[in-house]
Amino acid sequence: HLASGDTAAAEPLLWGALRLRDLLADKHRLAPNYRDELATSHDAIGQLYQQQNEFEEAASAFRDGLLIREELRNQFPDVPQYEVNFAASQINLGYLYKDFARYEEAADYFRTALEILSRVVQAQPDHVPYREHLAGVHHNLAVVLHLAKKYDEARAHCQQCIAQRQAMLQQAPESDAQRDALAGSFALLAEIEQDDGRLTEALDAYREVVALRKPLAVAGGPRRFALSLGESYGRVGTLEATLGDFAAARKSLEGAIDALAPLVTADSAEGPALQLLQMAHVAHSQMCDELHDPDAAVADWDAMLQLASQDETPLLRLRRAASLARGGRHPAAASAAQEIAGRDVANAQPRWRFEAACVLSLSAAAAEQDDALAPHEQKQIAQGYLDDAVALIKLLHAAGQFDDAIPLEQLRSHPDLVRLLAYPPMQTLLADLESVST
Secondary structure, three states, X not given: OOOOXXXXXHHHHHHHHHHHHHHHHHHOOOOHHHHHHHHHHHHHHHHHHHHOOOHHHHHHHHHHHHHHHHHHHHHOOOOHXXXXXXXXXXXHXXXXXXXXXXXXXXXXXXXXXHHHXXXXXXXXXXXXXXXXXXXXXXXXXHHHHHHOOOHHHHHHHHHHHHHHHHHHHHHOOOOHHHHHHHHHXXXXXXXXXXXXXXXXXXXXXXXXXXXXXXXXXXXXXXXXHHHHHHHHHHHHHHHHHHOOOHHHHHHHHHHHHHHHHHHOOOXXXXXXXXXXXXXXXXXXXXXXXXOOOHHHHHHHHHHHHHXXXXXXXXXXXXXXXXXXXXXXXXXXXXXXXXXHHOOOOOOOOHHHHHHHHHHHHHHHHHHHOOOOOOHHHHHHHHHHHHHHHHHHHHHHHHOOOOOOOOOXXXXXXXXXXXXXXXXXXXXXXXXXXHHHHO
């Protein structure tokens, strides 16, 4: 019950187990296993309170377990498992303090666990479970130091964890669990590097994550591996785009789409897989626009429309229209904008009208470059698009949208509105909007 979050059902059972184990430990004082089981019950009560956001009660329960385990490790110094269990009590308190954003204190508990487990592993270097515990504490310590913005120290512990997990994977190359754990530590390293402003190093780490997760995401395998691979490809693509390598970003985002698309069907279009797939398609369409491949961008929007809800469809169609306009297909783009959010569409939402104005601005720029039109036709058609866009901005202004939903700065700086903002009637309207805002 506790693992599933059903604390109401778990609570009476956990307290019953604690009372029973307390009686047994008292009755069999010379049998250490009963005391160890009692400590486990105190831990379970601590986890119960932790899930209920009761910090003091959780800390008290975890400390009760810690005291019992400290007695056991002092009484039986030659039994390494009691040392490991004592470290586990420190780890429990570390997790608790982390969850309540008390990162310095959490780090102290993890450091204590690290000292204990380092001695245990030094004494038994071939015992893989102990080595896994040690690597895990390095990882957890890196997490809390990262949250505390102590990036250098977080990086050092994360790198130690990676080195230890790489060694274990080399000894068991077929272990999916070892491979997945190592991928998780590289993902943490990437987050640390990214938050520390070291984007190239973050990208290198995320690429390691992809390389580790690709063999796990096989057809028919656990869904979570494919989901993790898709997310990792997406992070690689996002960083490559940030660093200006749009071609590489496009390829990485295609990897994300390939990993995630089989997880999303028309019958199960929900949850994290759908969200990640949508993000990948949006980012991929942006890369295609940057690389002047509007047809591929339109294909992204078409794929998203197949899985979109009715409420999402208008905005996706408008963004598809923007890609059409960037590709020079201004008649189809402008027609879609007018159909979805034109001045005569009574129930159009403000965001739709703003996006439609962006599409019309792009369409005007495309019309002025349309070699199939005579110069006077280019000018006439472009002006018609711009007049329609100005009309939409006026509707938004009349509805008070630049005071509420749409910041005026977004109107001034949106890259799709460059042509509209150069249009004299729009410049006059913008001056009026700015004077009202002032």
